[in-house]
Amino acid sequence: MDDVIIVGAGIGGLTLALTLHRAGIACRIYEAAEAIRPVGVGVNLLPHAVRELAGLGLEAALSRVAVTTQEAVFFNRFGQLIYREPLGRLAGFDWPQFSIHRGDLQAVLLDAVTARIGADRLHPGWRCIGAEQDAHGAVARFRRAADDSELPVQRGAVVVACDGIHSVIRKQLHPGEGDPLYSGYNMWRGVTRWPPFLSGASMVRAGWLATGKMVIYPIRDAVDDERRQLVNWVVEIETPHYKRRDWNRPGRLEDFLPAVADWRFDWLDVPAFLRAADTVLEFPMVDQDPLPRWSFGRITLLGDAAHPMVPRGSNGAGQAILDARALADALVAHADPGQALQHYEAQRREVTSNIVLANRRNPPDAILREVYLRTGDKPFDRIEDVIAHEELVALSDGYKRISGSSREALGAQPA
Numbered sequence: 001m002d003d004v005i006i007v008g009a010g011i012g013g014l015t016l017a018l019t020l021h022r023a024g025i026a027c028r029i030y031e032a033a034e035a036i037r038p039v040g041v042g043v044n045l046l047p048h049a050v051r052e053l054a055g056l057g058l059e060a061a062l063s064r065v066a067v068t069t070q071e072a073v074f075f076n077r078f079g080q081l082i083y084r085e086p087l088g089r090l091a092g093f094d095w096p097q098f099s100i101h102r103g104d105l106q107a108v109l110l111d112a113v114t115a116r117i118g119a120d121r122l123h124p125g126w127r128c129i130g131a132e133q134d135a136h137g138a139v140a141r142f143r144r145a146a147d148d149s150e151l152p153v154q155r156g157a158v159v160v161a162c163d164g165i166h167s168v169i170r171k172q173l174h175p176g177e178g179d180p181l182y183s184g185y186n187m188w189r190g191v192t193r194w195p196p197f198l199s200g201a202s203m204v205r206a207g208w209l210a211t212g213k214m215v216i217y218p219i220r221d222a223v224d225d226e227r228r229q230l231v232n233w234v235v236e237i238e239t240p241h242y243k244r245r246d247w248n249r250p251g252r253l254e255d256f257l258p259a260v261a262d263w264r265f266d267w268l269d270v271p272a273f274l275r276a277a278d279t280v281l282e283f284p285m286v287d288q289d290p291l292p293r294w295s296f297g298r299i300t301l302l303g304d305a306a307h308p309m310v311p312r313g314s315n316g317a318g319q320a321i322l323d324a325r326a327l328a329d330a331l332v333a334h335a336d337p338g339q340a341l342q343h344y345e346a347q348r349r350e351v352t353s354n355i356v357l358a359n360r361r362n363p364p365d366a367i368l369r370e371v372y373l374r375t376g377d378k379p380f381d382r383i384e385d386v387i388a389h390e391e392l393v394a395l396s397d398g399y400k401r402i403s404g405s406s407r408e409a410l411g412a413q414p415a
Contacts, residue, residue: 012303042232212259
């Protein structure tokens, strides 16, 4: 098979390159950025994604730079515990859950690509402007990011768009789709150096969107002489207007701090924690309606280019990783590239469409919504008087089944 052309060197693109290499399929990667730098903040890798990365020999490298997450913990905005559950191996999985800086994850993937495939196969500063195909293969067209000059056309067996929510190739394949859809909630994200809290490896969700909701979890251990952690945090608030999504737009503390100004819990002084942030970024929670089709002959989509989802449920990066495995498997199983892409889409499109919709309606955060509605946003005496433990478990397990991250789903998948 001719080389696979991968457009985008993010998590999906780099994972695809490694998965193709393991399968004996050559590839070339083209990235618009002139240098691949550690951008963004934290991401969570659930066991179903770690399973794939471990299969690529990356678990040890990830464990050195990530926090091995132990538990999910839910609180209301008054600091009252609603629900907690173990995660990863502590929950009986064969693989851990990692909380990691996006830049650290990308660095682990990039180091592996460079070592195994070769730096000459990665082309930074190549901005894709479109893809085409004929009976003999597919081509991608590029311009130089630095000066917009035309670059040589690149031909391969297939072209895979891993270029994110603003994918040029997605727009080409679906020209009438329109801009990403705003959820009605704005998000501020950042990282803070802080002493360990709770278990030291807890993923916390607290509050609710109407008055302010937070997600807080550590992503690096022992970052200084005081043995503090680098802690990722997210603040989400109902907001009628938003600016275009940009992973690197600076945010302003005064725009969201009032919503959590009285969040002083026995395990964390939230206002002090936020004021100590190293980084504050702002962007809207956006997604797109599921597409009716990803693959057109020898051109297909992967990751956020295929199924952008609001960041609830810790599944965006994970689903891109699962896409990569499915696409590589399909290219191995089918000699005809077009048939391979159709098989890949049949394996992944409906699954990821369901996750996109679940993230809108009933992500794990739905636990917080139910308590907020049932209490009228007031403190409770006993959580059992508000919602049964069995119902909390059902809300959590239901999302795991939809996202393919339950123990049963992982046990049913081939290695």
